[in-house]
Amino acid sequence: MKKSEVPQDKSNLESANFKELCYAVDEEGNYITENSSGWDPKTIALNNAIEEIKERVAEAKKRVLNNETSPIEYYMELHKMDLPILASYVGLWQWRVKRHFKPKVFKKLSKNLLQKYANVFDVSVEQLQDITKEI
């Protein structure tokens, strides 16, 4: 990549006001570094991934409201987690977390466990129990 080809596309980096460093060659073929404000193919790939997550969150929300799953699954998706990640954050076996996805089981969870989940998701127990109270 030549120095002049280092992409200067608009990207999500703008919001944090920083540019990333790229290695490129100058006219004589010597390597130099140059900052890039972003590159469209990367931005598209990232936005695609974000869209995907949003869909998963919306889907989970619907299922919580239909009483098909517990709010834990919704918050898990919201925090871009999957089962192994969530299980390690709360320090439980994966099968236990999965069991807590069942609305019936969730309703009987102890205060202690609820608080554990609430801490991981950075919400109050009240918000954990009722996702419509999410800010």
Next chain:
Amino acid sequence: MKIDFTHHQSAHCENGVVSNLLKHKGHQISEPMVFGIGSGLFFVYIPFLKVNHAPVVSFRPMPGIIFKRFAKRVGIKIKRFKFRNENNAEKALEAELQRKNPVGLQVGVYHLTYFPDEYRFHFNAHNLVVYGKEEDTYLISDPVMETTTILTKKELNRVRFAKGAMAPKGHMYYPVEFPEELKLESAIKKGIKTVCRDMLAPVPYVGVRGMRTIAKLIRKWPKKKGIKVANHYLGQLVRMQEEIGTGGGGFRFIYGAFLQEAAVILNNPKLKELSLEITDIGDSWRDFAVNASRIYKNRSSELDAYNKVADQLVDISNREEVFFKKLKKAI
């Protein structure tokens, strides 16, 4: 308490932290030199592992290995600590800062507050340097950022004890012993040999053969998985290549920069020629990303488009095979 530490931005976190820590100790070692000696170029497809609901393709070796190999090859001793307890981790970090010693940390990205939201995923092998503390705020030199930044005590503890795959467990490290002179010549040769060995490995999941395996899969994805999933997989591939810990194209350019530096140190003009060749290959990786992103942007359902990017990948793998064979001979 603030250590007089100079922040240099880098393209990749692990190389950047190593290079910055060494520069602080008076050894002018560039980011590409760390990358090259640590054999940072790699390709692996891990069929049984999924991240973010897509198969894992990595363009780099396991996190931490670049540093480990680099240190061993140039003769530097590093001290490393992991902790079970947040308090102990914090105390150990502070004791080092008191000794005016900047410290490298492995952290999780998800809770890094200074990153844009969109970039915060559960990736636990990011690296940064802590170079001071003012009241309850740590002074941070994150090599991928343009300038230094800060994290509160609570924030730093949270990223040091992120959970999930490759959990950092408070991992902190710093160089303790340097030889009188860093033995670059032999280290460079070792670094190059390892990359050639790995990229030419006779295994279908690693190196140029791994790329061919992925190319085959790309052709099958739309039929086998449906367009939506195929597009998600392809998008994830481009992200691993270009964004998550940088990768494919970018790594080829860093490697090109390394070969140019190595050509001077080893007085070997052949390496300069090869640097131009890997630069060209890096450009092809970028073309691949452009074409792949076009497919999922337009939600294209032509099978032909998938075959085309797969062909492109096979072409790249052929050129890299030739390249690494030449590189092996050149040293």
